[in-house]
């Protein structure tokens with residue numbers, strides 16, 4: 079039976095519009111916002127405002143928060159088109175994918191009014207302060223602390239929180255204006271209890287950001303230090319002590335929020351064009367692997383669509399998000415290895431050079447795919463647990 083990936087006329091029209099916007103506003107050799115060239119960050123910042131003005135930054139958000147109540151499938155098309163074009167939204171994809179939706183679900187009216195419009199207008203970058211030097215896969219062992227200082231009247235309202243500790247691998251922290259921070263507010267019997275999410279401004283002098291040099295570019299990974307950072311009660315997202323539940327939701331949104339399969343497919347489709355006559359001369363084995371990899375793209379896409387459908391119905395199971403994540407991150411790495419071999423066979427010329435640049439970037443990013451947003455071994459553990467408890471089938 080043929081599988082139909084057609085998401086309808088609205089989504090097709092949206093894709094055409096998004097491609098036209100990318101063509102008009104993003105340089106053809108753009109490879110993301112975290113490069114050595116500050117012009118790339120400027121491109122991403124300007125492009126977010128362009129998308130927002132066109133109603134395409136947060137289409138599926140409710141109108142009251144700056145969206146246009148579009149279907150989750152339109153939002154899916156946005157994320158596919160953006161990722162395929164090397165994510166010209168830059169770091170702001172995180173605000174759209176998971177920061178905004180989480181504030182919508184757990185924020186107070188004041189937090190929603192303060193934080194959602196700047197995200198919807200493409201004006202603010204957030205970073206995610208979860209991992210610590212001794213708390214990655216085992217996130218519940220984090221030690222960054224938030225200590226409550228009573229306001230003096232004993233009623234617990236208008237209190238101050240004092241935050242101390244260190245985060246690591248914090249993407250985009252040098253660019254971010256806000257941090258979605260997970261800290262320990264009490265010691266309980268289970269380590270998953272006693273954690274709380276804080277929304278903290280990155281321009282506070284009690285926060286120090288130290289970039290980590292890496293192959294992902296100068297602005298990607300960072301250490302973030304908190305030294306007696308003082309924030310008010312209005313920085314607490316959700317209930318005090320409910321941080322673990324909030325973060326589980328964040329991770330489910332985050333794990334389907336990056337449509338890596340769309341870039342893999344775009345690059346694979348580009349290969350015959352970039353190689354020109356050299357394409358026919360390739361060994362049959364490479365043609366076979368290329369075809370198989372396209373099938374792998376479609377498989378990952380289907381698994382993503384299953385999670386999107388579940389999320390829209392409010393019934394997502396972590397096992398399905400893990401299944402998608404395993405498929406898409408292995409696709410990322412296997413397609414990158416194949417594309418490097420194909421790029422080596424491309425002739426000289428501007429088109430082939432652009433192709434080689436894009437493949438090089440894809441390969442570099444793909445190395446981290448099976449670690450970021452939860453290591454693949456942990457995804458396999460989640461899937462195994464879900465299978466054993468019959469929460470997922472097939």
Ligand SMILES: Cc1cc2nc3c(=O)[nH]c(=O)nc-3n(C[C@H](O)[C@H](O)[C@H](O)COP(=O)(O)OP(=O)(O)OC[C@H]3O[C@@H](n4cnc5c(N)ncnc54)[C@H](O)[C@@H]3O)c2cc1C
Pocket residue numbers: 205206207208209210211213214215216246247248249250294446449450451452453454455456459
């Ligand atoms: C590109 C990139 C961007 C990132 N951005 C952010 C960010 O913005 N914010 C943030 O908070 N974090 C971020 N991270 C951190 C990321 O979430 C962690 O690296 C990841 O959760 C793994 O944690 P770790 O590095 O401490 O490795 P560890 O947890 O120490 O794991 C090391 C190895 O041991 C394996 N392992 C650990 N426990 C088990 C187990 N129980 N069973 C089987 N195998 C196990 C792991 O799978 C891994 O292979 C980023 C990481 C990368 C690579």
